[in-house]
Amino acid sequence: MLAIEEIAGARLGVALLTPHSHFEYSPLSVAEPFDLGKAHRFELPELLEGRGVKTIIDALEAVDAERREVHTADGLTLGYDALLVTVGARRRSALPGAVTFSDSRAPAEVQRLLRSAAAGRIERLVFAVPPGMVWAFPAYELALMASAHFAEHEIPASVALVTPEPRPVDAFGDRPSAAVEEMLRLRRVAFHSATPVRAEPGQLIVEEGEPIPADAVVALPQLVAPQIAGLPRDELGFLPVDEHCRVDGPPGVYAAGDITSFPLKQGGIATQQAGVAAEAVAADLGEDLHPQPFRPVLRGLLLTGRAPRHLRAEVVRGRAERSTAEEGATRWPPAKIAGGRLGPFLALHGAPGGAPPGAVALELDAVAEAVTRPAGTGSSGPQPGGRR
Ligand SMILES: Cc1cc2nc3c(=O)[nH]c(=O)nc-3n(C[C@H](O)[C@H](O)[C@H](O)COP(=O)(O)OP(=O)(O)OC[C@H]3O[C@@H](n4cnc5c(N)ncnc54)[C@H](O)[C@@H]3O)c2cc1C
Numbered sequence: 001m002l003a004i005e006e007i008a009g010a011r012l013g014v015a016l017l018t019p020h021s022h023f024e025y026s027p028l029s030v031a032e033p034f035d036l037g038k039a040h041r042f043e044l045p046e047l048l049e050g051r052g053v054k055t056i057i058d059a060l061e062a063v064d065a066e067r068r069e070v071h072t073a074d075g076l077t078l079g080y081d082a083l084l085v086t087v088g089a090r091r092r093s094a095l096p097g098a099v100t101f102s103d104s105r106a107p108a109e110v111q112r113l114l115r116s117a118a119a120g121r122i123e124r125l126v127f128a129v130p131p132g133m134v135w136a137f138p139a140y141e142l143a144l145m146a147s148a149h150f151a152e153h154e155i156p157a158s159v160a161l162v163t164p165e166p167r168p169v170d171a172f173g174d175r176p177s178a179a180v181e182e183m184l185r186l187r188r189v190a191f192h193s194a195t196p197v198r199a200e201p202g203q204l205i206v207e208e209g210e211p212i213p214a215d216a217v218v219a220l221p222q223l224v225a226p227q228i229a230g231l232p233r234d235e236l237g238f239l240p241v242d243e244h245c246r247v248d249g250p251p252g253v254y255a256a257g258d259i260t261s262f263p264l265k266q267g268g269i270a271t272q273q274a275g276v277a278a279e280a281v282a283a284d285l286g287e288d289l290h291p292q293p294f295r296p297v298l299r300g301l302l303l304t305g306r307a308p309r310h311l312r313a314e315v316v317r318g319r320a321e322r323s324t325a326e327e328g329a330t331r332w333p334p335a336k337i338a339g340g341r342l343g344p345f346l347a348l349h350g351a352p353g354g355a356p357p358g359a360v361a362l363e364l365d366a367v368a369e370a371v372t373r374p375a376g377t378g379s380s381g382p383q384p385g386g387r388r
Helices: 002-011 027-034 044-048 106-118 137-152 174-186 267-284 342-348 368-372
Strands: 014-018 022-025 040-043 053-057 060-064 069-072 077-079 083-085 090-092 124-128 158-163 189-193 196-200 203-206 216-219 222-224 253-255 299-303 361-365
Touching: 002 267, 014 044, 022 044, 027 106, 027 137, 040 044, 044 053, 060 083, 083 267, 106 137, 106 216, 124 137, 124 196, 137 158, 137 174, 137 189, 137 299, 174 189, 174 299, 174 361, 196 216, 253 267
Parallel strands: 014 053, 083 253, 124 158, 124 216, 158 189
Antiparallel strands: 022 040, 060 069, 069 077, 090 222, 196 203, 299 361
C-alpha cells in the first residue's frame, strides 16, 4: 500500500481485505519472556487514517482469475484490476513433546520455563528448529537471550540450540555465520547441527546420532501454505511467482511475503517483494515506470539479550565483507523487520525501532549472491530450515 501510494498517488484505488482490524507486529515477541520488549499491535483505522484505503474486514477464500473477482469467507464477491496476495503462512507445531513458540501465548510459556530453571527444576533448556519451511532466526535469539538471562541471574542451567542448518544462520553466508558462531560460544550456547524429531522426558531425539539431553524443549513452528482456491501452487503449496512477483498463470495476480514460493520466509524479504510487486502492479495498470525485478537482500537484527556482567566488552560484527546495504532501501531506523518504507512508517506510528533498551543486537547482512543462489546449490544457499 505504501509503495503503490508513493508510485501512483491517488490514481490507483486501493482496497485492503483483512480478517482483523489490527496489524500485529510480532518480532519482538521473542524478547517478551526476558522483559526486553513486547509485540506491538497497531489498530488499522489509526494506521490508515487519511490514506484513502478502503478496508474490508473479511478473508480471501477463492480467486476467479478469468472474471478478475475474489470470493471472501463471508460470501462477498469483489472485482479487481490487480490482486496482490499477501496472506502469509500458517504456523504448525512440528515437534511432539516440545513447547512451540508460535502464538501470543508462547512468551508466557517460555517465562514459565525460565522460572522452573530458577527454581532448579530445569537444568538443560533446548531450543529447536524443526525441519522443513522455517525462519530459524528466533531460535537463535531465544537461546542467546535465555543464556544471558541465566548468566545475569546466576541460574545454573545450560542452553543448547538444535537446528538442521549445517552451521549457524547458514542462509546469511560465511561472515555472519562465523559472527553468530562466536556469539554462541561467548554466551555458552551449545550448537548442534541435527534434525530434531521429538522431545521425550530428559532428552531430545534427533535423526542423526545420540539423543541430546533436555529437560525442556522450545521449538519453532513449521510454516505451511494456506490454500486459496483458484490459484496455482508449488509442490509445498506456496504461490509460484516470477521475478516481478507476478503469480505464474492468472493475469493480474501478484504475491509477496511468506505465501510465495521463495524459500526464505522473512519479514525483510516480504517487504522487498511487496515493493517489487507494487511496481509491477503500477506498471501493468499503466503507470509510467520500469518495474525493478526482485533482487533479495537478507538483513537481520539478532537480539542477544543483555550483555552478561562478565562479557560487557563483547563485540561481534556480523556484517558481510561486501555489505549489500547500498543496494537496498534506506536503513533508518534499524528495525526487526527491515523495510525501506515499512520501517520509517511504523516508527512514526510508535513501533519500537532497533534493539529494545538493555538488549544487545547483532546486525547481519548477507552477501547478495548467498541469498540469490538457488536452493540446494551450496551450504550458503537459501535453506528454509536446512536439511529435511
Ligand atoms: C517468532 C517469530 C519471529 C520473527 N522475527 C522476525 C524478525 O525479527 N525479522 C524478520 O524480518 N522476520 C521475522 N519473522 C518472520 C516474519 O514474521 C514473516 O516472514 C513475515 O511476517 C511475513 O510477512 P507476510 O506479510 O508474508 O505474512 P504475515 O506477517 O503472516 O501476514 C499475513 C497477513 O495476512 C492475513 N491473512 C491471512 N489469511 C488471510 C486471508 N485468507 N485473507 C486475508 N488476509 C489474510 C493475516 O491476518 C496477516 O495479517 C519472525 C517469525 C516468527 C514466527
